[in-house]
Amino acid sequence: MRMAELVRRSGVPAASVKFYLREGMLPPGEATAATQARYDEGHVRRLRLIKSLTGVAGLPLAKVKIVLGLIDEAGDADRPGLDLLGKAMSALPPYPAADRVAPGAPPDLPRARRALAFLGQVYEPGFVAVAQLERALAALEDAGIPLSDDRLAVYGRHIRAIAAEELAPMADQAPGDAVAYAVLGTVLHEPVLLALRRLAHQDLVAAAEQATIDSTTDRKEPS
């Protein structure tokens, strides 16, 4: 297809398409004349992915380039390894503040270390998510509501079940698609989970209120 159709099919403006071509984020089309090229379905899919990463997922351009590089790298492998997925996850927000990234050995993160040992998971202080967990646990302590082991056990069990369900589709995906899915899915399912949690709170409180009303109202219906 020509550029005009690529623009129409992908929903990405021509100026942006040309920018992505110049930046090497989109591979060049097949040259058909000095100033013309032909594009295929792969270009449409790539542009839609870039659009999702920069748009709804909210990644800055430098991080989108990293993710695209990892997808291309994964394309040559049998399947995406933990190393590749870990790198892709590190490209996702929230980003640690520059002053928190110490050079050299990763810092000790005692709260996260203890929590992960409790859950029977590996403690790897270099993982971005481990530092996130440490900060989140410290914030709860600062607010006077430290996380109890009982609560941690409940969180760990249910979040693990959710994570297993989320990884299941990757078994049938090509490696590049699996990396793209892991990145988009990690970012885009987060707000779904957080919204459902707040709605579950409201639903549970409403149900408890209704139960109180029912138990304090004189029953006038025939039994």
Add this chain to the structure above:
Amino acid sequence: MRMAELVRRSGVPAASVKFYLREGMLPPGEATAATQARYDEGHVRRLRLIKSLTGVAGLPLAKVKIVLGLIDEAGDADRPGLDLLGKAMSALPPYPAADRVAPGAPPDLPRARRALAFLGQVYEPGFVAVAQLERALAALEDAGIPLSDDRLAVYGRHIRAIAAEELAPMADQAPGDAVAYAVLGTVLHEPVLLALRRLAHQDLVAAAEQATIDSTTDRKEPS
């Protein structure tokens, strides 16, 4: 206690304490002289709460005032009602963009309506979290990975179990404390859940890789 001790105990600087007093966010102390006042444990607790709300929870001052007002309102009730908790939740980020808040009747949110019907929960388009769910579901569609009913069922079941565990402590709390806990807990547990989810992904991928290595390695150990 005097101002100096209040500052030391709460960890809030004197200039900020005076600002909160002027703004009515902290009740005045008991006047002991024209320019002196005595403060009590209630003042320390209130300052720590303000510090958590503005600091780790990241609420802007206008929203902190709303939450404090709701806590004071709850203090006079037998227990905090859904109405009060709903208002407190509405003071939390993420805030809908001004151009998304239509005056008058709330908009129809078809994806959230369908999802909540599927989960057997009330659809209340005026709730901030319902609009959040609608936007999150639309973003997944835009990215080409719409949420399936199977996935929604798994999310709904496990998130509801988490939410029930989170609400349990509120049964034993005074109404004002329950509102404070609901607000702080909602915001501060979110990053814990998100970090645990990413770590569960990594742990599950690592376990799958190890299983593959084990099954392809020649067993040299005596059986």
